[in-house]
Amino acid sequence: xxxxxxxxxxxxxxxxxxxxxxxxxxxxxxxxxxxxxxxxxxxxxxxxxxxxxxxxxxxxxxxxxxxxxxxxxxxxxxxxxxxxxxxxxxxxxxxxxxxxxxxxxxxxxxxxxxxxxxxxxxxxxxxxxxxxxxxxxxxxxxxxxxxxxxxxxxxxxxxxxxxxxxxxxxxxxxxxxxxxxxxxxxxxxxxxxxxxxxxxxxxxxxxxxxxxxxxxxxxxxxxxxxxxxxxxxxxxxxxxxxxxxxxxxxxxxxxxxxxxxxxxxxxxxxxxxxxxxxxxxxxxxxxxxxxxxxxxxxxxxxxxxxxxxxxxxxxxxxxxxxxxxxxxxxxxxxxxxxxxxxxxxxxxxxxxxxxxxxxxxxxxxxxxxxxxxxxxxxxxxxxxxxxxxxxxxxxxxxxxxxxxxxxx
Amino acid sequence: xxxxxxxxxxxxxxxxxxxxxxxxxxxxxxxxxxxxxxxxxxxxxxxxxxxxxxxxxxxxxxxxxxxxxxxxxxxxxxxxxxxxxxxxxxxxxxxxxxxxxxxxxxxxxxxxxxxxxxxxxxxxxxxxxxxxxxxxxxxxxxxxxxxxxxxxxxxxxxxxxxxxxxxxxxxxxxxxxxxxxxxxxxxxxxxxxxxxxxxxxxxxxxxxxxxxxxxxxxxxxxxxxxxxxxxxxxxxxxxxxxxxxxxxxxxxxxxxxxxxxxxxxxxxxxxxxxxxxxxxxxxxxxxxxxxxxxxx
Numbered sequence: 280x281x282x283x284x285x286x287x288x289x290x291x292x293x294x295x296x297x298x299x300x301x302x303x304x305x306x307x308x309x310x311x312x313x314x315x316x317x318x319x320x321x322x323x324x325x326x327x328x329x330x331x332x333x334x335x336x337x338x339x340x341x342x343x344x345x346x347x348x349x350x351x352x353x354x355x356x357x358x359x360x361x362x363x364x365x366x367x368x369x370x371x372x373x374x375x376x377x378x379x380x381x382x383x384x385x386x387x388x389x390x391x392x393x394x395x396x397x398x399x400x401x402x403x404x405x406x407x408x409x410x411x412x413x414x415x416x417x418x419x420x421x422x423x424x425x426x427x428x429x430x431x432x433x434x435x436x437x438x439x440x441x442x443x444x445x446x447x448x449x450x451x452x453x454x455x456x457x458x459x460x461x462x463x464x465x466x467x468x469x470x471x472x473x474x475x476x477x478x479x480x481x482x483x484x485x486x487x488x489x490x491x492x493x494x495x496x497x498x499x500x501x502x503x504x505x506x507x508x509x510x511x512x513x514x515x516x517x518x519x520x521x522x523x524x525x526x527x528x529x530x531x532x533x534x535x536x537x538x539x540x541x542x543x544x545x546x547x548x549x550x551x552x553x554x555x556x557x558x559x560x561x562x563x564x565x566x567x568x569x570x571x572x573x574x575x576x577x578x579x580x581x582x583x584x585x586x587x588x589x590x591x592x593x594x595x596x597x598x599x600x601x602x603x604x605x606x607x608x609x610x611x612x613x614x615x616x617x618x619x620x621x622x623x624x625x626x627x628x629x630x631x632x633x634x635x636x637x638x639x640x641x642x643x644x645x646x647x648x649x650x651x652x653x654x655x656x657x658x659x660x661x662x663x664x665x666x667x668x669x670x671x672x673x674x675x676x677x678x679x680x681x682x683x684x685x686x687x
Numbered sequence: 688x689x690x691x692x693x694x695x696x697x698x699x700x701x702x703x704x705x706x707x708x709x710x711x712x713x714x715x716x717x718x719x720x721x722x723x724x725x726x727x728x729x730x731x732x733x734x735x736x737x738x739x740x741x742x743x744x745x746x747x748x749x750x751x752x753x754x755x756x757x758x759x760x761x762x763x764x765x766x767x768x769x770x771x772x773x774x775x776x777x778x779x780x781x782x783x784x785x786x787x788x789x790x791x792x793x794x795x796x797x798x799x800x801x802x803x804x805x806x807x808x809x810x811x812x813x814x815x816x817x818x819x820x821x822x823x824x825x826x827x828x829x830x831x832x833x834x835x836x837x838x839x840x841x842x843x844x845x846x847x848x849x850x851x852x853x854x855x856x857x858x859x860x861x862x863x864x865x866x867x868x869x870x871x872x873x874x875x876x877x878x879x880x881x882x883x884x885x886x887x888x889x890x891x892x893x894x895x896x897x898x899x900x901x902x903x904x905x906x907x908x909x910x911x912x913x914x915x916x917x918x919x920x921x922x923x924x925x926x927x928x929x930x931x932x933x934x935x936x937x938x939x940x941x942x943x944x945x946x947x948x949x950x951x952x953x954x955x956x957x958x959x960x961x962x963x964x965x966x967x968x969x970x971x972x973x974x975x976x977x978x979x980x981x982x983x
Contacts, residue, residue, distance in 0.1 A: 333880055337871060339810065368882030375880075380873040385895045394891070395881045446881060 289345035316497030319507035378439035535619035713976035720972020726965030793851035798858030806866025865897035906970030
């Protein structure tokens, strides 16, 4: 049985009259000792997913409105605060993004470490202190017995993150969630902290969920990756599979928007146009459709479920043999994934519903260059409520701009 | 080397240098705060030792020495009833400081509890408590104090309570604001994520961080409390016995004769303002020293 199974998790934030659809049915599993990357851009629900798992959503706005989080046979969503508190820190530990603000400024490192240890273990102060020294040594803090008396502000950012890792590992948790652990750090320190995190979790056989927006970070760190977009998991695969052959247009976009050093010639970076959808609206269709170059008409109305690549008899959700799954109606081909854009002749990304598409085909009096032009007209009447509307994609069709039909 | 330092450190008593130890050390390096501390110390010592150092009893009349200007026998002159102003100011310090300190402690206890509960739990508790506080805040402080003294009758305890009631809403607001901000702070979330209990979060992570503004505000409130007490005395709502040596009451008596005996107003007013300045200086110094991030 998997150590952790998130099943159809739905998280919403309800504030003055508006509902933010933060997580919209996320499912994934994690085996003991496994490392998983949660990747996606800001606001895609990766942090909210982890906070929801820990019961740490900001109250009263944030609520788990559906699904289960099974950890070692217990549903963390319905667990009482008291039982959850016992699991936090002891079974599941968390490291936050900003080490500068994650430590209490008025307590010494010793007080904070000893407190955490004593919150879960009946032990004397001296024993807890010895354990703290041991942990600080483990994370590479020089002269730990002296540094215990220091306040957080007396440490650098990298050192504070090491302290956070030490605190998180204090009770040998079975799962560690690291939420953008290196985003606030310098690049040189990033590598050290990641290496440390990787080594310590491997040594102690702690499962790790690494949340990041940086595919480069997860590449070397995790066995599997979940790509998230607008509160959905859009692709999940082993790290090797995902980098080798991404199936979801968003993953393709992510991979093409980071520079790679292993290319012979510096390739062109292809940014993903547009912005993520407004999550105050109930999601309709594929969340990525408005920004997708491969979208079909169906993408605007139907959100595709996660489906396995190829014909697989049984879906494996964890481990190195995990089934590669993605949620797309019109996945890029291998060549397109490598190129980062659609290569099919005459393919045009579907216009949003509510626009009339007029094909000027077969009209003899039209200049040949305009024969394949697509004219888009916005309907005067507002489209169905909640549907994203594309910005005006072009002129009225009577100019000679042949690039109009190109996918956006 | 590591072994020896470990041994040395383990042998060391813990908490040899905590938050408060550090704050005290920083305070002692702060010039203005030291001046404030010195002023307060002088007033406190004067108040405690008043029976010993005062040349006269506060109610004692010195024969016919009415409205005598400052001299060697009467350092601050005499008043209409030939009483020694210096002695009366010394004894008055007892009342002013006692009432000031007790009323501020009461105010912090009342307001702080309300504010901490409102800020830490939010929701309905917050709404009900803070609206009540808003009602109290809407009434001007001295008016509220006058109302309470008139309602509860004159007396030292009543004055203390009245001054406390005027300060309490301010403390409630301050503490609620800090607690509210702290509730969402990264380190409170981090502590929660490591399994800290609600009590621990409140008392160990939130309250100490919320305390700094309260300590500063209460030191500053001591200054206004002394002025409020004097103000009540000035308005005739001081201690029931009008002869009591109380700064505000003394000031009222002296205003009628400011032409014959301006020194009474001068010295009494100076006692009130200098003690208030002392608390203000200390309050500012405390604010700087209690913030570990401002460590120099």
